[in-house]
Amino acid sequence: MTSPDDDSSAPAASSSVPSSVPETFSDRVYRSPSGIGAGVLLLALSGWLGIDAMIRGEGRTPWLALAGLLFAVPVVIAFTVRPAVYAGQDRLLVRNPFRTVTLPWASVEGLRAGYTSEVLAGGAKYQLWAIPVSLRQRKRAARQQTRAASEDPFHRTSAHVSADKAGEDRRAPSDAAIGDLREMAELNAQRDGAQGAPEVRWAFEVIAPTLAGAVLLIIMLAIG
DSSP states (O other), X not given: OOOOOOOOOSOOOOTTSOTTSOOOOOOEEEOOHHHHHHHHHHHHHHHHHHHHHHHHOOTTHHHHHHHHXXXXXXXXXXXXXXXXXXXXXXXXXXXXXXXXXXXEGGGEEEEEESSSEEEEETTEEEEOTTSOOOHHHHHHHHHHHHHHHHTOTTOOOXXXXXXXXXXXXXXXXXXXXXXXXXXXXXXXXXXXXXXXXXXXXXXXXXXXXXXXXXXXXXXXXXXX
């Protein structure tokens, strides 16, 4: 998951600008490095085995290998490499395995991270595949927060940041990401460009080859 820093190149605000003007954010992209790494390894392994079977296989083996690759490769890409969350000043774009959801900030009703990361918008719930929740990381973060608070004699350390290291976020990565997105939703919901209803688009570029591979694989197994 990546989250670039806020744009520091913007000119300083004049003292005559009202304090009620919302803070602006640079575009942020959230992805799962572990998911991408696993996807690359699976693609490399399946490509090696599939190509080897197509070259050296006999009879129906090359066709079965081709059908298996045509079915497996899009699925692996969909669940590992494809998921991403793009957060801008006007909208939140959620790219999940088989569909892309565009959510203007005004339509976002809430964000939460329980066992999965989710956004509520337009009366529907959408899972954020690119921001996986790790209970192990959450427990580790809780232990660090407890230890840091007990070691601070002046009780200046909060659950999120340390008094001595203001730039260090002590939350689990998924909780920190959801917190950032929640803050962006609150600050940008009133923007003119942030109005509108959620839009959902199915990823046919992933669905079509997956279905084609599944049909070909079924046919090859049936006639065998």
